[in-house]
Amino acid sequence: MKAGRSSWPTGLLVLGTLFHAIYVLSIFDIYFKSPVVHNIPTVEVLHASYPPPAKRLVIFIADGCRADKFFEANDSFAVFAHSRLTEANLSSLIPSRYTDEPTRAPFLRHVIKDWGSWGVSHTGVPTESRPGHVAMFAGMYEDVSAVTRGWHENPVDFDSIFNQSTHSWLYGSPDIVPMFAKNVEHAHEKHYSSSEEDFAKDGSALDTWVYFKVKSLIDEARNNRTLYDRLHSNQVLFFFHFLGIDTNGHAHRPHSREYIANVALVDRLVEGIHNMLEDFFKDDKTAYIFSADHGMSHQGSHGDGAPSNTRTPLVVWGAGIQPPTKATVDDKFQFDVPSHSHDQVFAQLHAHKIQEAAALKDWHLSSFVRKDVLQADIAPLAAALLGLPYPRNSVGVLPFSYLQQGLYRARAVAFNAQALFLHAKMKQTEKQEATWPIFFRPFPRLDEVPSLLATVERSFGAKAYGEIEALSQQIIRDALAGLRHFQRYDWLLLMSIIALGYVGWMLVLYVAVAQWPFSVTSLFVHRGQVDRPAILTIVVGFVAMYLYNHSATPMYYLYLVFPLVFWRYLIRESHLLVSQSHLGFGVIILVAISVELIVFGYSTRSVFSALCLVVGIYPNLVAIYNTGTARLWLGGCILLAIFPVVPVDYGDDLTLVLAGGAIWLLLGFIIWWQCYPMIHGISLLFILASFGSLVGTMQALSQPGTNPAFWIYLNWVLACGSFASLAWTPSQSYQYRLIQIMLAVSPFFFLLCISYEMFFYAIFCLTLLLWIRLEGSSTSKPAHQSGVNAEDVRLALWYLIFFKLSFFATGNIASMSSFEISSTFRFVTVFDPFVMGALLVFKILLPMVIVTCAFHVLLTLRGHQPNRLFLLVVLLSDILALHFFFLVKDEGSWKEIGNSISIFGIVNIKMVFIPLLLLVAKMGFRQVPPPVFHLD
Missing domain, CATH: 3.40.720.10 (Alkaline Phosphatase, subunit A)
Known part of the structure; x- marks a missing residue:
């Protein structure tokens, strides 16, 4: 069966990348706006009648x-x-x-x-x-x-x-x-x-x-x-x-x-x-x-x-x-x-x-x-x-x-309260000047503070220092509450705009998948002419935003333009939302449960183990797949399910790294032996050389006085050289090219490993190859009707699970700090946060690149408009993004606050990366001739 090549959704993917890159910043405008207010008067504690206790202060900071x-x-x-x-x-x-x-x-x-x-x-x-x-x-x-x-x-x-x-x-x-x-x-x-x-x-x-x-x-x-x-x-x-x-x-x-x-x-x-x-x-x-x-x-x-x-x-x-x-x-x-x-x-x-x-x-x-x-x-x-x-x-x-205790302490506390009150009043003045009077919402408790300050001043005459300190804490409470009120002043407005933007974007994606091929220009053009009501809607929206907040940053207007454009289109084309759906209620419920499990998995990694097992069992329960392939697939999924339950703080273990690398080298050799000359063996030489380079690097780093510069340069040469080898090792088929990519990127990943990651990489790659073989053995062929069907959703959901697994199998969403910085010492030892951060990001992205390449191969071999399914993946991911948007916290423990920010940020950043990864995947296969048959 011939594999149809559908149009590349450039417009939508560019729009989606822009949309998520802008909307990921929204939590900072909602919860974490700049605290800096200019022209606040200073409050000085120093006075001749109560001199400070110290002439000098020494601050030691043990970083x-x-x-x-x-x-x-x-x-x-x-x-x-x-x-x-x-x-x-x-x-x-x-x-x-x-x-x-x-x-x-x-x-x-x-x-x-x-x-x-x-x-x-x-x-x-x-x-x-x-x-x-x-x-x-x-x-x-x-x-x-x-x-x-x-x-x-x-x-x-x-x-x-x-x-x-x-x-x-x-x-x-x-x-x-x-x-x-x-x-x-x-x-x-x-x-x-x-x-x-x-x-x-x-x-x-x-x-x-x-x-x-x-x-x-x-x-x-x-x-x-x-x-x-x-x-x-x-x-x-x-x-x-x-x-x-x-x-x-x-x-x-x-x-x-x-x-x-x-x-x-x-x-x-x-x-x-x-x-x-x-x-x-x-x-x-x-x-x-x-x-x-x-x-x-x-x-x-x-x-x-x-x-x-x-x-x-x-x-x-x-x-x-x-x-x-x-x-x-x-x-x-x-x-x-x-x-x-x-x-x-x-x-x-x-x-x-x-x-x-x-x-x-x-x-x-x-x-x-x-x-x-x-x-x-x-x-x-x-x-x-x-x-x-x-x-x-x-x-x-x-x-x-x-x-x-004494007069000076009481004065210091009172002046702390006064300084915070002045800060809050200046914040209120700043917001009041930027808002039309009918829209302004004051903070009444600030109006009570001047009388409390007067009471504090009277209490100094009675030397009631304990009362002064207690009253000052009450003033501080009101001042900080006022600061918080004006810091989050636009909370409801922005939350509404962002929520409408996400929902509108998801519905546009649904229409795009159902009505494929879809042109992004249809958002602005109707019946061959510019949609004038859409332009008018944007203008009216901008005027309303200006009236509400004169000092609104350009980001506010960028947030606003997306829901205005999306919802104008959806209202105009509302009949498309229901005309092309082929999904039953049961499928929708299963998707909802799966998405909620993925959400839960962000805080409990072991959930991805359960999802792996479900994905592995499914082909063995339906009669449309080759039995032997389905059983191998189940075995691969069971092995993958082990990794999310392994602690992320396992620590350094060079023996595990070498053992995992040896298994991958052995598997690579077997594949090369079976597939030669379709698979080039140069990548195996790079992997083998990486063993010696890694051991030499670790020995040099562990011995004081030994300069590891030679080994570090060699690591860069091996990692980059293996990547470059893809340029002169063209393959004759999609599946062989995928194997070549898996082998070529592995030296870089291997050199960044510190424990069991290489075991995961080997099993992950084999399981992805089995996925392609499994879908090729299916007797159920892609439906050719338009709209979204259950098979489309299943494939998109499985890709999403494996995409998330590529991260959670070896790391934690709390932040990239769960990925060991010590792994970057193989490439740089002098402190450089950007280079080290880039190496960690690269280590995280490599398995994501592999799963995206595998999905690209799968959809290409499957035929019938494969590119639109990536939009379905984006739609499912946006459900996660909207969910996590409402879970962002700015109260509670620092761990809860930090995790909520990290989760929302990483989900959106991944949304930006998915189109980029898809582009990388297509570039990796650009010299491969179009497939004629499905993989069997």
């Missing part, structure tokens, strides 16, 4: 330091960790009174027990370095538009504690330090070269670099009067950024000796710098904050909202800090979180029950009151200690239990 790895009391690696200090020649250089204590951070544990206050800082999402530092120093969660601004530059213009200081000294990473010193004349920064951020080297050297720079600064000040006077000024800030923990976490994971030893090293460096500064200033006017920007997952990555990433240590001591408070109970943690952040902090703790149980057992700190904070709360704490104005746009709530 990538997990709370549990820092606070754990019993350290099995203590001896090893402290021996690393000796190797670095720091034991004699930094004398310590705590070397005999069997803990990895003896100095800072001493601080917790004898000098200061402590707790867990709960970070926001994404758990990346830049957003974490912005939260700690600016008190705001970074403007979402910053994702398009690059890694090294200031993401947006925002105020920070460094801007408000008299002088600041910042030492550390080139990715972080320059960001806060840029355009700040009184900020003095030094950073090492980005080439030093090499995962193949000892990351702790980056931390000792900071220590020696601080030592040089103090030594210079003893002989430089100008520098000496600057250091002794009021409102001086020091920021010391330690990157070694993060580097070793990525390279060796947080359970490794290298990571633990780096925690011990940072503790000793903090002690050394503390002693150095105390000896230099000798005035007891120095305050210290130790924390981290984010944690580190078991896989050695970060980015998502997993507790291992969002829980970081916080230790504060020195001038003005409340000394340790003994707990009244010892069988659980006693918390002191009197600020408005209480509810959010305890929401995180409630979601971290397992981590809290382990903390109570392992930290041995339940004797001391714990004061947890949200990460953005650190900024107002730093400002209050120095009497600085709170950073503009800060939403941080002062954790005043860290400060010593």
